[in-house]
Amino acid sequence: MSASxxxxxxxxxxxxxxxxxxxxxxxxxxxxxxxAIKNARDVYTRRNEGVSLWVVExxxxxASSPSDKGPLYDPAKDKIYRHPTFYDIPDEVGKM
Amino acid sequence: MMTANEALFQFxxxxxxxxxxxxxxxxxxxxxxxVLEEDIAxxxxxxxxxxxxxxxxxxxxxxxxxxxxxxDLAFLRDAYDFRNLLLLEVPNGNFGQAxxxxxxxxxxxxxxxxxxxxxxxxxxxxxxxxSLKEALYHWERSSETVISLGDGTExxxxxxxxxxxxxxxxxxxxxxxxxxxxxxxxxxxxxLPSSIRQTxxxxxxxxxxxxxxxxxxxxFAQRGGRDGIRHTEHLGHMLATMQVxxxxxxxxxx
Amino acid sequence: xxSTENTELSEQEIAFQARIDRGEKIEPKDWMPDxxxxxxxxxxxxxxxxxxxxxxxxxxxxxxxxxxERKANLLAKVQDEAGHGLYLYCAAETLGITRDEMFEMxxxxxxxxxxxxxxxxxxxxxxxxxxxxxDGAAIMNQVPLxxxxxxxxxxAMVRICKEESFHQRQGFHIMMTMSNxxxxxxxxxxxxxxxxxxxxxxxxxxxxxDSVHSAQSMAWxxxxxxxxxxxxxxxxxxxxxxxxxxxxxxxxxLSLDSDTxxxxxxxxxxxxxHQVINGNGPCNEERLxxxxxxxxxxxxxxxxxxxxxxxxxAKKQVAVG
Numbered sequence: 272m273s274a275s276x277x278x279x280x281x282x283x284x285x286x287x288x289x290x291x292x293x294x295x296x297x298x299x300x301x302x303x304x305x306x307a308i309k310n311a312r313d314v315y316t317r318r319n320e321g322v323s324l325w326v327v328e329x330x331x332x333x334a335s336s337p338s339d340k341g342p343l344y345d346p347a348k349d350k351i352y353r354h355p356t357f358y359d360i361p362d363e364v365g366k367m
Numbered sequence: 368m369m370t371a372n373e374a375l376f377q378f379x380x381x382x383x384x385x386x387x388x389x390x391x392x393x394x395x396x397x398x399x400x401x402v403l404e405e406d407i408a409x410x411x412x413x414x415x416x417x418x419x420x421x422x423x424x425x426x427x428x429x430x431x432x433x434x435x436x437x438x439d440l441a442f443l444r445d446a447y448d449f450r451n452l453l454l455l456e457v458p459n460g461n462f463g464q465a466x467x468x469x470x471x472x473x474x475x476x477x478x479x480x481x482x483x484x485x486x487x488x489x490x491x492x493x494x495x496x497x498s499l500k501e502a503l504y505h506w507e508r509s510s511e512t513v514i515s516l517g518d519g520t521e522x523x524x525x526x527x528x529x530x531x532x533x534x535x536x537x538x539x540x541x542x543x544x545x546x547x548x549x550x551x552x553x554x555x556x557x558x559l560p561s562s563i564r565q566t567x568x569x570x571x572x573x574x575x576x577x578x579x580x581x582x583x584x585x586x587f588a589q590r591g592g593r594d595g596i597r598h599t600e601h602l603g604h605m606l607a608t609m610q611v612x613x614x615x616x617x618x619x620x621x
Numbered sequence: 622x623x624s625t626e627n628t629e630l631s632e633q634e635i636a637f638q639a640r641i642d643r644g645e646k647i648e649p650k651d652w653m654p655d656x657x658x659x660x661x662x663x664x665x666x667x668x669x670x671x672x673x674x675x676x677x678x679x680x681x682x683x684x685x686x687x688x689x690e691r692k693a694n695l696l697a698k699v700q701d702e703a704g705h706g707l708y709l710y711c712a713a714e715t716l717g718i719t720r721d722e723m724f725e726m727x728x729x730x731x732x733x734x735x736x737x738x739x740x741x742x743x744x745x746x747x748x749x750x751x752x753x754x755x756d757g758a759a760i761m762n763q764v765p766l767x768x769x770x771x772x773x774x775x776x777a778m779v780r781i782c783k784e785e786s787f788h789q790r791q792g793f794h795i796m797m798t799m800s801n802x803x804x805x806x807x808x809x810x811x812x813x814x815x816x817x818x819x820x821x822x823x824x825x826x827x828x829x830x831d832s833v834h835s836a837q838s839m840a841w842x843x844x845x846x847x848x849x850x851x852x853x854x855x856x857x858x859x860x861x862x863x864x865x866x867x868x869x870x871x872x873x874x875l876s877l878d879s880d881t882x883x884x885x886x887x888x889x890x891x892x893x894x895h896q897v898i899n900g901n902g903p904c905n906e907e908r909l910x911x912x913x914x915x916x917x918x919x920x921x922x923x924x925x926x927x928x929x930x931x932x933x934x935a936k937k938q939v940a941v942g
Contacts (some may be wrong), residue, residue, distance in 0.1 A: 276924060277721045278402070280714060297780070298711040299404055300720065302930035304513070309508055313408040314704055334650055394683050394692070397699050398676035399911060410700035417693045424689075438688045462922050475926025483816045515929040516922065523925025612687035614744055619803050621687035621745070621795075 281307040282332055283315055284325035293325050304328070375488070375548035376430045377450060378557065380440070381547075381593050382494075383423030384451035385492045387441055388602070389472065390416030390608060392459055401462050408508060412469070415501040422494045442613035447600045453592035454537035456602045460530075463516060463523070467530035473506035474570045477543050477564050489556035510574045517578025528580055539588025541567070547594075641842050646772035649715040657840075657841055658716050661771055663732070663844060665713040668929050670727045671735035672706035678742040679751060687745060695748060698788050705781045712773040726914050737820050738893065739902030743813075746799050746806070750813035752792015754821040754859065760789060761855050762825070765845035774843070793862065800866040807867075814863065815871045819889040825852040827891060856884045 278300040284293035296315050301307035307326040316322050369377075371614040393413035400406030424437035431440075450458075451546030455472065480502055483495035516523040542564040551557045575582050612621065630638065634654055640647065647653055679699050686692035710720045726732040737755055742748070763785070766778045799810035826832055826848040838844035860877075863870050874887045896902070 276927060278923065278927060279717055280711070297708055297777070298714070299401070299707060301404060302926045303934065306511070306515075306926070309511070310404040310408065311410050312504075314404060314707060317411065339721070391684065394696050397683055397696060398673070398680035398703070399915035399918075400703075401915070401922035403673070403703055403710070405919075405922070406703045407700055407707070410696055410703070414693055414696055414700070417689055417696070421689050421693075438690075441689055442687070462919065512926070516925040517930040518932065519925025520921070522921045523928070526921060526925075608684050609683050616803065616805060619687075619806060621691055621798060621802075 278302050280329040281311075281326045283307075283311045283331050284327070285311075285315060286323040288322060293323065298329060301326075369546065369550060371550065371554060372430060372432075374547050374554070376427055377547045377558065379423055379427035379430060379491075379549045380450040382447075383420050383427055383437075383440070384449050385472075386416045386419040386423060386498075387454055388449070388451040388605070389455040389469075390414075390420055391605060392455065392465070394611055396462075397466070402578070405462075412505055412508075415493040415505070416499075419494070419498045419501070421534065422497070426494065438613075442610045446598050446606055447595050449592075449598065449602060449606075450595055451592055451602075452540050453589055453599055454534060454535070454540065456592065456599055456605060457537065458485050458601055460533070461526060463526035463530040464533055466509055466512045467527065467534050469505065470509035471534055471538050471571060473502055473509050473569050474574070475563060476502040477506050477570075478566045479560070482511050482563070484557050486504060486557060490555055510570075513574055513580075514578045517575070517580045523578065527578060531575065531580055532583055535606070536585065536587055536589050539586060540592060543588060543590055543593070623842060628928065629897065638840070640691075640889045641840075645770075646775060646821075647770050648772045656837075657843075658765075660838060660841070661774065661843055662713055662716050664718075665709050665734050665774055666718070666723045666726070667734060669706045669709035669713060669723065670732060671738065672702045672709060672914060674727075674738045674872070675755075676903070677908050677911055678701045678738055679739070679748060681742050682695050682748050685745070686748075691748075694791055698752070698791060701784050701788070704784070708777040708780055709774075712771075712777040715773045724916060726907070730900075730909075735824060736897040737824050738908055739897050739905045740816065740820050741904050743816070744809045746796070746809035746813035747817070749795030749810065750817040751790050751797055752788055752790075752821075753796050753818045753862070754792075754814075755824070756785065756788040756792055757859065758824040758855050760785060760846060761851050768845060770842035779798050796866055796868075800868060810866070811868050814868050818871050819893075822855070822886075822889045823854055823891075823894045825849075825855065827894070829889075833877040853883055856886050857882075860884050 279302075280298050281304075282298050285296050286293040293310050299307065299310050299314050301310045304326055307328075308324050311324050311326060316324075317350055390413050393409055393416060396406065396409040397413070398406065402411055420441065421437050424440045428435040428437055428440055452472075456466055457468075477499070480495045480499040482493055484499060486492040486495065513527065517527040518524070542561045544559045544561045548557075548559050552559050572582060592599075612619075623890060637647075637652065637654060637657075647657075676699050679695060679702075681693065683696050683699065686695050710723060713723060714720060723732065727734065737758075744749065751936060760782070763778055763782055767775055767782055769775045769778065796810055796813075799806040829835060829847045829849045832848055833842060835847065839847070860875065870886075872887045874885065876885050877883075878885050897905070900906075
């Protein structure tokens with residue numbers, strides 16, 4: 272079977288019962304938006320009710336595209352305190 | 368003349384065995400579904416049905432009053448004591464046949480459980496209310512799938528037409544009232560199944576028409592499941608598999 | 622952290638490695654070395670395949686689960702594996718390969734899955750042993766991968782680890798029930814441990830000195846611990862659990878080294894490992910054929926649903942226009 276027959280990929284966003292905004296939870300395949308919503312219920316909420324679902328076909332999402340040269344890395348360099356690994360925490364403390 | 372308790376027990380077995388047998392059949396898709404998303408969705412349906420089985424059979428065991436559990440009823444009865452529809456025990460065949468069966472059954476379950484929510488028997492009403500939520504979702508999904516595949520490609524259309532032709536003779540059993548149904552109806556526990564028939568036909572006709580499928584003409588109904596008089600040969604094989612551990616190691620704890 | 626030798630790396634590659642060393646996540650649109658992309662596709666794809674092929678040996682017992690509760694638990698677990706396969710395929714798809722392409726590579730043998738799933742599940746106790754040992758070993762691999770350098774992979778692993786927490790406990794609970802049960806049940810439990818112990822040890826891969834991809838993968842943080850390190854950790858954690866169950870690990874050489882605090886144990890038969898990888902395991906053909914059959918049988922369903930969606934969207938466009 273050729274790849275062109277493959278169901279399109281959808282990005283799934285969920286807002287939980289008490290959530291303030293939709294969060295990206297993952298992706299899945301579906302033939303259309305209606306089915307993508309149903310599949311999302313089955314795959315990502317295991318039927319949890321009271322959640323709001325958004326589905327967006329992956330190809331319609333535009334993402335920022337970091338340039339592959341210096342400018343991307345430079346700004347980060349003088350703000351290393353923003354990176355979690357800047358703070359050396361002993362392993363015994365556990366997950367943080 | 369059966370006692371009210373006997374009628375209730377039989378009625379509960381019908382509900383529980385439908386869920387148990389269809390849940391078992393549906394669980395057989397796990398790992399071999401046509402696409403991952405469907406595989407996962409079918410497992411959810413099967414899990415819902417197993418959950419419903421536990422509720423109906425636990426209550427059935429209580430009504431029976433012999434100190435048995437839902438598991439005793441599921442794993443230690445023989446085929447002639449099962450009270451499920453024949454439609455649900457026949458093997459899955461292909462995906463089209465399985466989803467058509469699901470759709471025809473859901474089209475019954477939704478109006479049926481809706482009625483049972485107002486049962487004079489509070490436990491029946493409670494179990495039904497919980498099961499209805501699940502049945503509504505099963506129906507949404509199964510009817511939409513039947514429509515997609517009926518209207519899909521020539522090949523999928525052919526599969527679905529064959530599926531409805533295969534399932535149809537088994538569907539009529541849902542509406543064959545008998546003495547148990549009369550007794551249950553008189554007690555205000557449930558309406559007669561035949562009273563659901565028109566709603567069912569309207570729903571099914573609308574789905575089949577949108578799916579560009581032809582409704583079989585025959586009204587002939589294969590019977591013998593819900594009264595246990597004559598199951599198909601398939602149920603015995605299904606139970607031989609399902610009950611093997613309980614039968615091989617009597618009394619063991621698992 | 623010392624990385625690969627800088628002398629042969631381009632400026633881009635150096636910057637890339639530096640990001641990884643700083644603990645930054647690499648995201649789909651970021652520049653990455655081709656070899657990093659290829660290794661990830663191979664690793665995530667193999668992991669995804671393992672999840673869906675892994676459905677089969679446990680799926681083998683869903684219809685025979687001894688109680689309604691066990692049936693529901695096992696079904697939920699095997700369903701989770703389908704879900705985990707799905708998450709992982711999606712993560713791999715962000716690297717520019719489609720799920721269908723990965724399936725094709727699974728079916729034609731170009732991509733592998735974990736060898737453990739080429740072993741048969743023969744008794745109900747195997748559902749216990751698989752959960753306890755196989756999931757136990759898998760979790761040891763997966764927990765550190767939540768910190769892997771590739772963002773979509775790391776996020777998939779976070780979700781998987783969260784959902785998987787009940788799997789090992791489910792398996793251990795079955796083992797406990799069997800070990801405390803009748804003589805026959807206890808025999809089944811011991812037999813399952815006997816058959817799954819060495820295959821479980823093999824899941825961590827060959828010894829570090831023989832492992833092909835380790836060094837580069839560790840520098841890239843797509844592999845977080847060495848094979849031997851994880852295997853040792855697994856043995857150290859599992860031996861006391863077996864003792865608790867009253868079962869015997871099938872290894873005469875097993876002993877606690879009081880100096881190191883670690884168990885000494887016998888190596889699995891690596892010849893068997895290579896045989897199984899190369900197609901000679903007890904169930905290789907069955908497993909792969911089951912997947913291929915499911916995929917082929919499902920073709921008309923996937924195509925039919927897609928065709929209907931296309932028709933519907935064409936109709937909508939006509940209606941709008």
